[in-house]
Amino acid sequence: MRATPRVVIIGAGIVGANLADELSTRGWTEVTVVEQGPLNLAGGSTSHAPGLVFQTNPSKTMAEFATYTVNKLLALSDEGVSCFNQVGGLEIATTPERLEDLKRKLGYATSWGIEGRLIDPDECSKHYPLLDQGMVLGGLYVPSDGLASAARAVQLLIRKATAAGVTFIGSTPVTGVEQSGGRVTGVQTPDGVIPADIVVSCAGFWGPKIGAMAGMAVPLLPLAHQYVKTTVVPELTGTNLGTNALDLANGARLPILRHQDKDLYFREHGDRIGIGSYAHRPMPVALDTLPEVAAAQMSEHRMPSRLEFTEEDFLPCWEDSKQLLPALRGAGIADGFNGIFSFTPDGGPLIGESPDVEGFYVAEAVWVTHSAGVARAVAELLIEGQSRTPLHECEVSRFEKVQTSESYVSETSQQNFVEIYDVLHPLQPRQSPRDLRVSPFNCRQRELGAFFLEAGGWERPHWFEANRALLAELPPEWQAPEREPWANMFHSPISAAEAWKTRTGVALYDMTALKRLEVSGPGALALLQRLSAGQIDKKPGAVTYCLLLAGDGGVRSDITIARLDETTFQVGANGNIDVDYLTREARKQTSENVSQWVQVRDITGATCCIGLWGPLAREVVAKVSTDDFSNDGLKYFRTKQVRIGGIPVTAMRLSYVGELGWELYTSADYGLKLWDVLFAAGQDQGIIAAGRGAFNSLRLEKGYRLWGTDMTPEHEPYQAGLGFSIGKNKESFVGSEALVARRGQPATKQLRCLTVDDGTSVVLGKEPVYFNGEPTGYVTSAAYGYTVGKPIAYAWLPAHTAEGDTVEIEYFGKRIAATVTAEPLVDPGMERLRG
Known part of the structure; x- marks a missing residue:
């Protein structure tokens, strides 16, 4: 041997x-x-x-x-x-x-x-x-x-x-x-x-020539x-x-x-x-x-x-x-x-294993600048099973299929060449190619004057011009201060009105771009139990928020798993890297024991999702469905099959904005009709369509993390404030032993919620944070909190920082005072979500 x-x-x-x-x-x-x-x-x-x-x-x-x-x-x-x-x-x-x-x-x-x-x-x-x-x-x-x-x-x-x-x-x-x-x-x-x-x-x-020899598209x-x-x-x-x-x-x-x-x-x-x-x-x-x-x-x-x-x-x-x-x-x-x-299409290197040929790896599009660092990461990946430096921005599997086509690779790579030294905003959208992937609601969104940004090929509305008139009705406490020019790019004050209506009325959010997988077969439960840190062995109808951990206990992804029946699960994932991981592990499990076969299907394009959220959401859905959407009829983090306007829908009692409501899934062919039915039903309640600008603000107010931004594989769950998602008394899952070992060590850093003291300065992320005059961390996510009336930022800081401590965020060379604050800022008792 x-x-x-x-x-x-x-x-x-x-x-x-x-x-x-x-x-x-x-x-x-x-x-x-x-x-x-x-x-x-x-x-x-x-x-x-x-x-x-x-x-x-x-x-x-x-x-x-x-x-x-x-x-x-x-x-x-x-x-x-x-x-x-x-x-x-x-x-x-x-x-x-x-x-x-x-x-x-x-x-x-x-x-x-x-x-x-x-x-x-x-x-x-x-x-x-x-x-x-x-x-x-x-x-x-x-x-x-x-x-x-x-x-x-x-x-x-x-x-x-x-x-x-x-x-x-x-x-x-x-x-x-x-x-x-x-x-x-x-x-x-x-x-x-x-x-x-x-x-x-x-x-x-x-690289593309060598990749083709192994049947792998190298973008x-x-x-x-x-x-x-x-x-x-x-x-x-x-x-x-x-x-x-x-x-x-x-x-x-x-x-x-x-x-x-x-x-x-x-x-x-x-x-x-x-x-x-x-x-x-x-x-x-x-x-x-x-x-x-x-x-x-x-x-x-x-x-x-x-x-x-x-x-x-x-x-x-x-x-x-x-x-x-x-x-x-x-x-x-x-x-x-x-x-x-x-x-490459996004300017990053290509690192990782072929999704189809085990043992075939690539380390391509790597310049001298990063060469030794990439080599170390690949060596760690081969020997230890993972890189100690997070690779999610570099993994070759990060691209959607449309992004690996020759035409897409050619156009976007040339665009990256042209823009390599340009001053680009973090939200700067591609001008072309666009409209590669649109939800069934896209035509209605355009009628409402949606401003779209692109991610993963999807067109995603960030606000709707149809809601501009709401600014005249906006209560003074919801009105946000004017932003400086850089923070104001790809932003609209309309987002404040959309957040207000979500918190006080009801809004529709297009959640179609979120990656959805169907994991099915007699071995589906065993696969998900082994890979996730959450307890998945629950009765059909249960929905579980849980983590996928790396071998060293770091957070490789966070997902939701809905058990639709004994052998069928719907997984809400973060992207193609998750698809590749689950597919690879399912293939291994099936080959080891064919009686425990598992099939993983990406159903994102075949389905769609509407987030119907707000305190008036029940009043809207009651007009178009005879199903029971009460607390007893559909509890928080539960799912069931319902009909809305006669349309078959999978309803999940989840809310990423921290308000009463549901994620409503149906097949793509029914999507436009579902949107129209709900929009018409909600007119008396003042229903609106809302975009990502409001969404990002609301989720930060509720303290919800965004994987790849707020936490990555370098962070463990307890540091990231996600210890609650680890299954109680669950002992055997990927990363479990390392997690136990980590818990025995003193934490060195913690993800903290900050509120900006001046009430006006909005930062964007990745800015350094100073504590006692020294740079000790950095901002992950940031937004203006319309509900709380002040800017919010999450940041990785030394573990010894405590609530009430004053820190400074450096933004364009200026220091902005902020305070470490208890989280979540909105609905800490979960009354709104469970109401």
Whole structure:
């Protein structure tokens, strides 16, 4: 029996080499790395990557990946020379909008523990004397950023991993991925098959080709990106002599520089400057058109990933570069090329296992910036069963099917290329493609003047212009203060009126976009009992809010499970990652014991859901149904089959807004009729359609968590305030042992409710929170609480913070006082929900 599985890594670039090292460091030595190019110059993106590492990112996960990459490459050295030149990073603003964006970025850096500071034009020039200081309004300086020597790092990683027992095979293309019985068995090459228990594709922009060999769609688009090196810049002559003597290509003393207002970045190459541009048109690349370069002919200037330079695309950027850096006016373009990089529909990397072929993994669309961090996460995933850094933003299974089509991947990836340096709001919607997925109520919503934002391909109304007239009736205590411009984007005061009507009357909410699964079969109960931390073994008609935990006890998702009959359950999930997890586990259970077979079906598109909520909800439904919707007839967290206007409906007594009401499910063909029946029935009660703006405010007032935002796999249930969802006396479920162990350890952090002291300042999320003058946490969700008349924020804070403590939220560089407050803010006794 083997001590460790046989692993084949496809690709010896910066990700594949790092992964081999991470695995071998952890004791896995039966590892083979196959590279189609020569090992000393593979010819992929790593071979020409400029190596800039800016760590700050809106994503905590991506920032952690980058920071680990910095630390690892700093420690990776040869003859005293590191693979990372920590010259610092400088992002400059030449417009007021960019300067404000840098303030937000500093907030991200502070939240994720990255040291940085905003500096004035004079200090920008001191750090980077080549700047035209008159153009600069300010900058963000991060001293720990810098330049990675990617190609050199690969060689040192290959040497280190080889010494640990890893086999590297160069100049050998992969021609197929063998599988048997739904699991990978080997990798085909011209020299034969390499047996494998696990295959990890780290093939970069070749990822879709490798994925196709395993029958897996890899939603990645190769795009060309322009990079040039100038001729000698006299002002730099002699300044870098002796710097990184063993790595002249990384010779630099000035910080890496971003001029995002013109889609440009800069780095030194000794006495020359390298310039990268995202300002040109998107240039998608078809893999079958790439030049074939024999191993013996490979060189720095000749490789598959380095395409011919299109000078006409770069000339406007050259003028912008000379304007910002006047020293370039005495230089020229010595060398330029169009280098291939990988882009995805949402800009994130692709990590995880194939949903259909067990043992086939991908780690694609990973740039040098995050390479070592991603490799560590994949190694942890393979060895420990999960990454210690949450991967929900990176998992390859996160996309809906429509988002993996070639046309969608192409359009959205090109759009991401164009917008890569744009100042984008957190709610910024795509302009195209749109209307991919609409609920049966969409036509009525348009008639009511819905303002739609998009998520997962779904069109979701955020408010309705038809409700604007309600603002004239809005009581003074419900009127919210005017917001500052950034917080006011993609917001309407109409949301206040919609929240008011929900709390005092009745409203319809379109909940169709929430992921719904049907889990059925003789083994359905056993599956859900094993995977969830809640007690599911209840009589038909019960609905349970529960958690799916990771092996270490962290929250991998929160779901609702409704038991429709003895062997059929409806699961309300968070997205495709949950679908993949439940499907994979159902397949394993079925294969182990066919008598306990389980089927998992995604029924989201075939069904629809209306949330009918508010104190007058019973009066509305009583007009169109003879079923008993009283407390005795349908208790809180119970479900039953009813008819509304003659339509068969699954009614669940749930409410994410904290008001009396039900989630009403029916098949998509009945959806429009159900909407019309309820809307007509509620006219005397002043029924309205309400959107996500009101919804988000109401759910925060009630203290309801949003998975992926308020809690992720790095958090355990008791820290997140979800201990109530753990089944009493339930002992055996995924994560149970780790959860018991965690409970024996003192908590270090806690999710806390904050109210903003000034009563007016609305923040948006991810801002740093200061306690006793030190940054100690960050905001997760935030909204204006229309019912309580003040802004609300939830934040992860040290466990020793207590109710009544004063903290400060940093927003655009300003400190906003807030108070740790008892939760929930509305209906703590649950009278409204259970009424």
